[in-house]
Amino acid sequence: MTEHFPKDAWYAIGGAATLAEGEVMPIKLFGEERVAWRGDDGESHVWHNRCIHRGMRLQYGFVDGDRLACRYHGWRFGGDAQCKKIPAHPTMAPPDDFCIPVFQSAERNGLVWTTAGTPGADVTGLPGGENFVFCRSLAVHAPPDAVVEHLGDMDASVTMPGILSTILNIEGADVPVAVAIQPVSADKSQVHVTAGQAVAENAIQPLRLRVSAWAKRLRDTIENQTEKEASE
Structure with missing residues (x-):
């Protein structure tokens, strides 16, 4: 990696x-x-x-x-x-x-964190602080670097190791999204997706559903691209 x-x-x-x-x-x-x-x-x-x-x-x-x-x-x-x-x-x-x-x-920020080494500081969490809502975790059959590369092509920015942030437009509103990548192994990843937006309590679940659907499409695209590159 x-x-x-x-x-x-x-x-x-x-x-x-x-x-x-x-x-x-x-x-x-x-x-x-x-x-x-x-x-x-x-x-x-x-x-x-x-x-x-x-x-x-x-x-x-x-x-x-x-x-x-x-x-x-x-x-x-x-x-x-x-x-x-x-x-x-x-x-x-x-x-x-x-x-x-x-x-x-x-x-x-709604996530459990761990490390494989000795971090120099306490976990800082996701950009945007406690306003971020956990949406979904997904297994991705692709190398962690492939996830980073694909998100980079979407203009996502690295905010801390293993975390990329981007903006989604959901029903006309810009919603900041952070994707935390868990490097499972050299060829497998897990992504944990959170969204940051000040919404009413009854709007949190619809937000989760929309961001989760985006995350599933993201996973499918990355896996398809990885499979295509492996067959070439």
């Missing part, structure tokens, strides 16, 4: 509302497996996607209060990623080094 996707940058991995309490969601970033989950306390987490016991993928686990339980042997890990309970040894206090590797994560 190019300079568009430095590992020390923050990347959106999904809508915060999509990761509801009790949800466990597998994700990939730069080809590396991770798991995102949210406990009953409302806190979201992004961890390595393997249990330290037998290597079971934690994406198949379940949330038990404010803990994530491995599906295989039921080991419970707290929000600090420390093992809190081993069902086969209920009276044993798990050692301090029984913990899952953790990745930095944050929530801003």
Whole structure:
């Protein structure tokens, strides 16, 4: 991948509302497996996607209060990623080094963010601040650079690593849109689309539907172009 996707940058991995309490969601970033989950306390987490016991993928686990339980042997890990309970040894206090590797994560502007490195600053979120509304996430079977290139052809501008902004005209109104690109792997991407506009509460869902339809057309165009270039 190019300079568009430095590992020390923050990347959106999904809508915060999509990761509801009790949800466990597998994700990939730069080809590396991770798991995102949210406990009953409302806190979201992004961890390595393997249990330290037998290597079971934690994406198949379940949330038990404010803990994530491995599906295989039921080991419970707290929000600090420390093992809190081993069902086969209920009276044993798990050692301090029984913990899952953790990745930095944050929530801003309706999105969950994480990183593959060590960012120099806290996540700044999307341009336009809290006025942005999460619309849709879409898998794109195309390299992350292809998504950047296509958006660049639409006069979208890079506002921070992995995020491009453009303006859509929706029913005569200019609506700023930000596309956060998740570099899943060298040949796959995920896009998380948000729109910024001060609208009444009853107008948010129609806005989401229109921007989501645009995002789907964008995805189809990028995939078709990528397939065409691969066959030439």
